[in-house]
Amino acid sequence: MPTEAKSKPVPARTRPKRVPLTRERVLRAGLRLVDERGLDALTMRALGERLGVEAMSLYNHVPGKQAMRDGIRDLLWAELADTIEPGADWRQTLRALAVALRRLAAEHPQAFPVLLAGRITPAPGLRAFQAQLDSLSAAGFDRPQAANALRAVFGYACGYAMIDLSCFSVTSSGEPGFDVMLALARSLPGDLPSDLADIAREVCLCEPDRQFEVGLEALLAGLDPACRTRKSPPRRLS
Amino acid sequence: MPTEAKSKPVPARTRPKRVPLTRERVLRAGLRLVDERGLDALTMRALGERLGVEAMSLYNHVPGKQAMRDGIRDLLWAELADTIEPGADWRQTLRALAVALRRLAAEHPQAFPVLLAGRITPAPGLRAFQAQLDSLSAAGFDRPQAANALRAVFGYACGYAMIDLSCFSVTSSGEPGFDVMLALARSLPGDLPSDLADIAREVCLCEPDRQFEVGLEALLAGLDPACRTRKSPPRRLS
C-alpha cells in the first residue's frame, strides 16, 4: 500500500484499533464469559469491561440481559447444528446428533445448561431437527415415529451429558486417572458417610465415553421400526 | 383443654401466631417461590416478604443465597428419593427411578433444572443410587455394569424430562389437545419460516408419555447383561 502515511497524521499511539461492537461480538464475548466464570458472572458491567466499553453501550446491540441469555442459547444451538455431520443412514444420523450434543457439553461445561433453558427450540436447532427427521423418514419411519426417535436420542444424550458435567467437572476423558480420584475426593463433603462416598465414586468413575455408546446403541436398537412391529421380541420356537 | 383462658390475657388480636422460622421452612418457601415465579425471582427480599420477615433474618437459617439454592436442590433430591418405589427386579427398580424423575420434573417445572446444578449428588440422592445399585447387583450385574446402567437410565429420564419442559410448558398430559396446539402456536416466534414451525409442532406433539416408555424399554433391553455377553445380536443360523 503506497498511499499509507499520507492523509491522516496517525498519532504515534496505535490505539487498540477500536474494533466496532456488534451483536455477534457481544454475544460471543458473553458466551466466553459464561464458559470461563459461570452463569452468575454474566453481568452487563463485567461484559462491558471485557469489551472495553461501559455497560450501557451493550444496550445498543442487545435489548437486555434476558435477550443476551437467549442469544447465547442460540449460539449454542448453532454450534450444535454446525457440528453434526450427516450420516449415511438413520442410525448414523442419530449417532451424530448424540455425539455432537455430548461434545458441546464438554466444550461449554458452564454454558451448556442454557441450551435447554428456553421454552422453544430456536431456528438453527429446528433446522437440524428437520434434517434428522428427513433422514428417519427416508429410512421408513413414519413422521410421529421419527419425532419420537429424535426425542428419545436427544434426551438420552442431553441427560447423559449433564451427568458428566456434575461428576467429571475436572476431566471428561477416558481413563479414571489418579487426578480425577483426587479431585472427586476433594469435592465430596467431609461429613458424607463413607459408604455413600463409595457410591459416588462408583457412579462417577465408570467409563463414561464407552458406556455412553453402549446405552446409545441399546436405544437405537430399540427404536428400529423393524423391531417394533413385532409385539413380543423373544424368538418363536416353531 | 379446661385450662385454656387462664393465665395470659391473650389480647383480642389473635395475631398470625408467629410460626418460628427454620431452615426447613425457609428452604421450602424458597422452592415454592421458584416453582411459582422462576429461579430469577428467588430473592432474599422477596422470600423474606413471603415469610413475613425482613430479608436479613434469613441469614440466621441459611448462610447465603448459594447455600439456599443448594438447599433447594437437596429438597428436590430428597423428594425424588422418597418418590421411588422399590421394584421386584432390576428392571422395575430402574423403571421406578425413571418415572420418579419425570414426575419430579412435571411437579417442579421451574425448579427441576437445579437438581443437576451442583457438582456432586447430595446424600439423599446417593442413598437412592445405593438402593438402585444393590438391586442391580442382586440381579447379576457386576458393580461397574450396575453403575453404567444407572447412569444411562438416569440420563435418559432427565434429558427426556427437560425436553418435556421446553416443549410442554403448558401441559404434559396425554392427548395433544387443542389448547396445547394453541399455546404452542403462540410461543413460536412470528418470523419463523413455516416449514420450521411444522418441525417444532412435530417434535412437541408426539405422545411423550407413551414414547418415554418405549425408549425406556429399549434402553432396559439393551442394558440387560444377558444380552451384552454375546457379541453380535443377530440370530445364528446353524
Added chain:
DNA sequence: ACCTGAACACCGTTCAAGT
C-alpha cells in the same frame, strides 16, 4: 436466640447528553 435498620457495594436499566 432471633429479628431489624441502616449501610455498602454491586446490579439492570433509562435517559439526556456528548461525539
Added chain:
DNA sequence: ACCTGAACACCGTTCAAGT
C-alpha cells in the same frame, strides 16, 4: 449511529443494635 455519566430502583450481605 454509537458511546457515556449520572441517576434510580433493586439486589446480596454485614453489623451493630434491639428484644
